[in-house]
Amino acid sequence: MAVAGMDEEKLRSAFLEEAEDLYGKLGESLLSLEQNGGGRELLNETFRLIHSLKSESALMGFAKLSELAHAMEDVFGLARDGRVPLDRQVMDIMFAGADLIGEMMGAVSRGESDEGVRTEEVVRRLARVPQQGAPEGAPGGSPERVPVRESPQTPADGGLPVLDEFEKRQLEEALDRGEGLYRLAIRVDEGEPMKFPRVFLVFNALEEEANVVKAVPPMDGEPLEDALYGETVLYLTTGGSEAAVTQAACVDQVTVLSIERLDYRAVLEGPPARGGGPDAALAGAPGEAGAGAQPSAEGQQKRAGAEKTSIRVDTRKLDDLWRLIAELVTRKSRVARLSEKMTRGGDVHEASEELAETFDALDKIAGGMQQTMVDTRMIPIAIIFSKFPRLVRDLSRKLGKSIELSIRGEETEIDRGIVEALSDPLTHIIRNSIDHGIESPEERLRRGKPARGRVSIEARQQGGNIVIEIADDGRGIDVARIREKAVAEGIEGAAAMGDAALLELVFRPGFSTREVVTDLSGRGVGMDVVATRVRGELKGDVVLATENGRGTRVTLLLPLTLTIINALLVRGDSQLCAIPLTDVDSTVKVLNTEIRADDGREAWVYRNEEIPLHRLGALFGRGRRRAEEHFAVILRHGDRKGCLIVDELIEEQEIVIKPVDDLLNHRRLFSGVSLLEDGRLVFILDASFIRREDF
Numbered sequence: 001m002a003v004a005g006m007d008e009e010k011l012r013s014a015f016l017e018e019a020e021d022l023y024g025k026l027g028e029s030l031l032s033l034e035q036n037g038g039g040r041e042l043l044n045e046t047f048r049l050i051h052s053l054k055s056e057s058a059l060m061g062f063a064k065l066s067e068l069a070h071a072m073e074d075v076f077g078l079a080r081d082g083r084v085p086l087d088r089q090v091m092d093i094m095f096a097g098a099d100l101i102g103e104m105m106g107a108v109s110r111g112e113s114d115e116g117v118r119t120e121e122v123v124r125r126l127a128r129v130p131q132q133g134a135p136e137g138a139p140g141g142s143p144e145r146v147p148v149r150e151s152p153q154t155p156a157d158g159g160l161p162v163l164d165e166f167e168k169r170q171l172e173e174a175l176d177r178g179e180g181l182y183r184l185a186i187r188v189d190e191g192e193p194m195k196f197p198r199v200f201l202v203f204n205a206l207e208e209e210a211n212v213v214k215a216v217p218p219m220d221g222e223p224l225e226d227a228l229y230g231e232t233v234l235y236l237t238t239g240g241s242e243a244a245v246t247q248a249a250c251v252d253q254v255t256v257l258s259i260e261r262l263d264y265r266a267v268l269e270g271p272p273a274r275g276g277g278p279d280a281a282l283a284g285a286p287g288e289a290g291a292g293a294q295p296s297a298e299g300q301q302k303r304a305g306a307e308k309t310s311i312r313v314d315t316r317k318l319d320d321l322w323r324l325i326a327e328l329v330t331r332k333s334r335v336a337r338l339s340e341k342m343t344r345g346g347d348v349h350e351a352s353e354e355l356a357e358t359f360d361a362l363d364k365i366a367g368g369m370q371q372t373m374v375d376t377r378m379i380p381i382a383i384i385f386s387k388f389p390r391l392v393r394d395l396s397r398k399l400g401k402s403i404e405l406s407i408r409g410e411e412t413e414i415d416r417g418i419v420e421a422l423s424d425p426l427t428h429i430i431r432n433s434i435d436h437g438i439e440s441p442e443e444r445l446r447r448g449k450p451a452r453g454r455v456s457i458e459a460r461q462q463g464g465n466i467v468i469e470i471a472d473d474g475r476g477i478d479v480a481r482i483r484e485k486a487v488a489e490g491i492e493g494a495a496a497m498g499d500a501a502l503l504e505l506v507f508r509p510g511f512s513t514r515e516v517v518t519d520l521s522g523r524g525v526g527m528d529v530v531a532t533r534v535r536g537e538l539k540g541d542v543v544l545a546t547e548n549g550r551g552t553r554v555t556l557l558l559p560l561t562l563t564i565i566n567a568l569l570v571r572g573d574s575q576l577c578a579i580p581l582t583d584v585d586s587t588v589k590v591l592n593t594e595i596r597a598d599d600g601r602e603a604w605v606y607r608n609e610e611i612p613l614h615r616l617g618a619l620f621g622r623g624r625r626r627a628e629e630h631f632a633v634i635l636r637h638g639d640r641k642g643c644l645i646v647d648e649l650i651e652e653q654e655i656v657i658k659p660v661d662d663l664l665n666h667r668r669l670f671s672g673v674s675l676l677e678d679g680r681l682v683f684i685l686d687a688s689f690i691r692r693e694d695f
Helices: 008-036 040-059 063-080 087-110 121-131 165-177 195-206 226-230 242-248 262-270 278-284 315-343 348-377 390-399 416-437 439-445 480-487 498-506 526-537 687-691
Strands: 180-188 212-216 229-238 254-261 376-381 403-406 414-415 455-462 465-472 541-547 551-559 564-572 574-581 584-592 595-596 602-607 607-616 629-637 640-644 648-656 668-677 682-686
Touching: 008 087, 008 212, 008 390, 040 195, 040 262, 040 465, 063 087, 063 121, 087 121, 087 390, 165 212, 165 229, 165 262, 180 195, 180 226, 195 212, 195 226, 195 229, 195 242, 195 254, 212 376, 226 229, 229 242, 262 602, 315 348, 315 682, 348 376, 376 416, 390 403, 414 416, 416 465, 416 526, 416 551, 465 480, 498 526, 498 541, 526 541, 526 551, 526 584, 541 687, 564 629, 564 640, 564 682, 574 648, 584 640, 607 687, 629 648, 629 687, 640 687, 648 668
Parallel strands: 403 455, 574 682, 607 640
Antiparallel strands: 180 229, 180 254, 212 229, 376 414, 455 465, 465 551, 541 551, 564 574, 564 648, 584 629, 595 602, 602 607, 629 640, 668 682
C-alpha cells in the first residue's frame, strides 16, 4: 500500500526503523511482565507498544502483522483491566506472537510480504484467552480502554465544520443509528520530519473504532504541505466510548489535545456566518489531553542489522561534522587565494609560510572529520545484549534450569560494522554456558551451590579494544576429558599439551566432548563459529578460562573499529609490517646474551617476567640477522606478553585496514593489509599469535 504523495520505499524504510525499535522494546517489556508481574505502568507501556506496532503495520498495508498485533493488544487490554491474569500460559502465547512479529518484520526487511508467515494458530489461541482467563462473573469481549473526562456538548469556541452533501448524509445516517458525534484534535511532535504519515496512522487506527467523516487539513486526495498536518482536527461518529476513540488515537509522536462531543443539529445546520475559518482556529488552539491519553514515545534505542543501510545519528555529531566542513571550505578558499597570489609572482617566502600554516589547519580538520565519522558509526552494544534475556529465558525453560542473567556495560559503544557479525558468536557462547556449563537445580544442590545458576555478560572499552566477558558459575570445562577425547581422535601431541592448548581444541571444527547430540549442542559447531567470526571476520581474539566445578569465562577481545588504526611500522629482513599501537606495550633493545633458548623456543626476561621471543623475519620463513643487539617490540594481547625482534623501527602512522586474502594468511598472522602513501603494501600483524602453541 502506498500513501498518496509519499515515496513508498521511503515509507517502508521509515516503517522498518520505527517498527524494529518498537519490537525491541516489546521484547523487553514482555520479559519484565513475566519476571516482575503486571504492574499498571508496565502494562500500559506494553499495551502502547503493541498498539503502535498494529497501527504502523496497518498504515503500510501489512494486514497479517496488524491482525496479530491487534489480537495481542486485545489480550493486554483485558489484562490491564484485571479481566485476564498474565499467567505462564498467557505469557507463552504472547512470546509466540512476538516471535511471529519478528519473523514478519524480517520478511518485510527483505522486501517480501508478511503473508508468508503462518499466524493463524497463535491468533486463535489469543482469541480464546478471554474465555479461558476471565474471572467468574466478568464480562467477556474487549474492555473499555481508558476513561476520558466529560466534554461539553458543543465546542467552547463555537467552531463547526463546513460539510458537503456526502458528509451531511453520513452524519444523518449515524444519527439514525444512535451514534455519538465527536471532534478530535491531535498534534504531531515538532521533531517528527514526516507529519502526514503520523496523522494517517491515527486516521487508519480510528477506522476500527469510528467513522471519520471529515479531517482538517483533508486526508483524502493529494496531501497538502506536510507541515500543515502538525495539528489536525478529525470529525467522527461512533457507537463506542470516548475513551476507546482516544486510545485508538494514541500513536507514537502524536498527542491527543482534546475530544469533544458535538450536537448533530448544530453541525448539520452549519457554522454561524462569521469571519475566519473555525477549523483553523481550533487546530491552532491547544487543548488539554484526555486523562487516558498516552504520551508519545521518545525511545532512541538504535538497532542495526546486516540488511539495514541507515542508522540514527546524534544531531550533535552531525553539527560537529558540519562545523568541520565549514572550516574546510574556508581553508579551501585560502589555498585558492594563495595559488593565485603565487601565480602573480608574489612573495614566495611569505606564501610558503602561509601555505604551511594552512596545511596544518587542513590536517587538523581532516583528523576531526575522521574522528567524527568514526563516532557516527559507534552504537551502544545494548543492541546485541537486549536479545539475550529472552534467549536465556527460553533455554532455561527448555532445559528445566533456573538461571539468573546479569548484564553490565551495555552502554559501551561499538562500531556498527561489528554488531551483526558479533551476534552469533555471543549467542553460541551463552547457549554453551546454559547447556554445557550450568548444572540442573538438583545437581547444583548436591554440589552445595544455589539451585539457581548465574550467567553474566559484561562489556567495557580497554584502550583501543572492546572487551566482552561471558561467565557462568557452572561445572566448568573438564580439561582431562578434552585430553582424553583429543587422544582418542588422534590429535598430534594431545597427550603432552598444557591446559591452554587443550582449551584451544574446543575451537576446532567438529570437536565436542558431548556424548549425546541434542538440538542445542553436541555437534561441535558452536565454538567453531565463535573462533571463525571473532578471529577471522572481526580481527579479534577469544580466550577461554575455566575452573573445574566453579565455572567458565570466555573473553572476546575486539578492535574498537575495523577501519582506521594507529600503528607502528617495522621491518624484518625485507618485509614491512604494521603493529596496531593498542598491541604495543613498549619498544626495547635486546642483547644476544640475554636471549634464552630451550627446545627450539626462545625467551627473554622483561620486567622480571620471562616472555616468549619471536623474530619477525623468521615468522615469514626467512633467516635471522646476526647482530649483538636487536630492536624489539613488546607485544601485549590480553594478559599475555611477547617479544618481537625486528630489524628496524620505522615510525608511527595512521593506516586504513583492508581485508587480507586467506591464501596469504593461512597461518593467521595478519589482521589485514594497508596501502601506504608511497604505494607500498604493508601487512598488519595480528598480535594474538603470541598466545598460540604453534609459534
